Amino acid sequence: MPSDNLLGEFVKARRARIAPSARELALSGPRRVAGLRRDELARQAGISEPYLTRLEQGVDRHPSPQVLQALARALELDADTSAYFFSLAAPESTPPVAPNVSEDVHRLLDAWTNTPAYVRNRRFDVLAANKPARMLASMYEPGRNLxxxxxxxxxxxxxxxxxxxxxEQTVAALRAEADLRDPATGRLIAELETSEDFRRLWARHDARPSRDELKRFAHPEVGELSLRRQALTVGGAEQQVVIVYQAAPGSRSADALARLLTAGS
Structure with missing residues (x-):
């Protein structure tokens, strides 16, 4: 199972990613650690090294907002990663149970007869999908985990x-969106860590929520499709996200998607 010292492991991992040369630090003799040493990060954040040690070891898990802000600046975290970092210091709480997909959302999915769309939770479990989504890729079948x-x-x-x-995007979004204190999420991470690729990316501690983007598919029946991916939140069900794929009107991808859906009708 993943460690419960999420805050400490994050600080230590991000500290290791900062090259001392980028901070114009004097390099005297061999260094025993990758990136910054604890004393170097503590000095740049304006906190004591013993306190930083307690943070990294999980002795202190709820630093003040001022300390978090200072560390975020010293670690050069962007807005998304800073938000994730701050969430790690929040008091632990029991994650809410994700509700079932409502009938209204099911009807919405089914009404999009020419548009692949599905619903996932923040652990990336597929909860519902319309027929175009299932034809686009079998991974969108309800019950799958993306x-x-x-x-x-x-x-x-x-x-x-x-x-x-x-x-890379999947790992960063999973870290940013999932509740890592949730036991089911912990079991999923433990399973995923049997993949060397996942382990390598997870160790980077990148955290970026899903973004709207252009996504390419090399479909075995109709060839390549470039579809605009959009993520929509579900009102009253904050744990759920609707993902919609659309092709630019008149494009080759629109023709390919139309052929795919016609073949399955």
Whole structure:
């Protein structure tokens, strides 16, 4: 199971990613650690080294907002990663149970007869999907977990020409969106860590929520499709996200998607 010292492990991992030369630090003799030493980060954040040690070891898990802000600046965290970093210091709480997909959302999905769309939770479990989404990729079948599909399915690797970038985005979004204190999420992470690719990316501690983007598919029946991916939150069900794929009107991808859907009708 993943460690429960999420805050300490994050600080230590991000400290290791900062090159001392980038901070114009004097390099006297060999260094025993990658990146900054504790005393160097503590000095740049304006906190004591013993206190930083307690943070990294998980002795102190709820630093003040001022300390978090100072560390975020010293670690050069962007807005997304800073938000994730601050969430790690929040008091632990029991994660809410994700509700079932409502009938209204099911009807909405089914009404999009020419638009692939599905619903996932923040652990990347597919909760519902319309027929176009299931025809686009088997990983969108309800009951599948998208992170598991990305790292363990050979079919998905062939389907996604930009698999390395998709893998990075999936890991960063999973870290940013999932509740890592949730036991079910912990079991998922433990399973995913049996993948060397996942382990390497997870160790980077990148955290970026899903963004709207252009996503390419190399479909075995209709060839390549470039579809605009949009993520929509579900009102009253904050744990759920609706993902919609659209092709630019009149494009080759629109023609390919139309052929795919016609073949399955």
């Amino acid at each position: 992170a598991r599909e990305v790292f363990f399915s050979a079919e998905v690797r062939e389907l996604l020409p930009d698999w390395p970038q998709i893998a």
